[in-house]
Amino acid sequence: MMTLHSYPGLFGLEDNNPYGLKVYAFLKLCGLPFNHEHGIDVSAAPRGQLPYLTDNGLPLGDSDAIIGYLKRQYALSIDAALNPAQRMQDLMIRRTLDDLYWVMSYSRWRDERYWPLFRKALLDTHPDVTPEQLEAARQFNFQRYHFQGIGRYAPEDAYARGIADLDAIAGLLGDNGFMFGPLPVSTDAGLYGFLANIYYYDIDTPLKRELLARKNLVDHCLALRAEIS
Template sequence: MLTLYSYPDLFGVADNNPYGLKVYAFLKLCKLAFRHEHILDAEKAPRGQLPYLEDNGEAIGDSDTIIAHLIARYTLPIDDGLTASQRDTDHLIRRMLDDLYWVMSYSRWKDPRFWPLFRDALLRTHPGLTKAALDKARDYNFKRYYYQGIGRYEPEAVYDRGVADLRVLAHLVPEGGFLFGAKPSSGDASIYGFTANIYFYEIDTPLKEFLMSRPNLVAHCRAIHAALAG
């Protein structure tokens, strides 16, 4: 049995981290049976990062590496038929989403307008968590933001960067269907991991305000969400 280890759920979304949700969505779209274990301690994870997957005793880290591993090992057809140009577009979108991640994370852990709301939502949803543990995680994230660079920006500049990423994504996602046609690809799982953690997020950040103004992004998110429940 495959086991996905990732961060806890929040606001009805299976993982409040976009990378874990991306892998979760991929597994669901491919109809692979798996166990989902929610954890916070990444000590046992490859490179000390979540999510990671256990497959017959083998631990695989990094969301893109996990997806590539599953496609190869289980001969999954989800990306069959994509052209070379579409595969390049998928790669570029995933790298852009890596940039968006930092803005999403900043909006939760650093921005003083939203941090108390995020913290309290986690504590309500997961009574086993403590304020002390979340404060420790917040201090750790502050260091990450500083060394990555986003922590040195003024808040307005941070959100300008994230909105710019979402604007480009809105130009690429079609008005109907999925990224490359009538059926979802692994790229759609990647997009959902991020957009669902903005759309279903019950805190009105600038990222959510922008996403809600783009009907195609909302429709895409809802379509994948419905497909996962089916």
């Protein structure tokens, strides 16, 4: 059986990282049986990153690569009805979510207004996680933010970038329910990984306020949650 290795859950979600939750949602949508193991140790992970998937001893990293492998290996039809234009739009949406990721991460680990609340939630929810581990992860993230660029932004500029990402996604989604019609596809699993990690995040950030103001984003999050529950 496959095993999904991902970060610990938080605020009722199966993974507090959007990429891990994306793969989790995809597996559930496709009805693939899998085990789910949580942790923060990346020493065995391809590329040194979570999430990763093991399938019959084969380790697979990167959420997009994992989903691509699963679609080929198990002849999944979840995206079969997408036309060429929709497939290109899917790529652009995934790239937008990659940009949103940095702002979400910034709001948790970097912003001094929200870091203490995030830290407390992790420690309260996961007694096996130590303050020293979190501080080491925080310092590592500071380095990533600096080299990626978001760490050089003023907070209001960082959030403006993430809010623009959410606005673009809301505009593309419209009132269709799911991104390309009444049935969810892998694009929707990706959206859910991010939207749920903002919607269910029990800390009031600019990103959460923006999402709550966008009814179609909230509706999408709740509808996908119902599909995989």
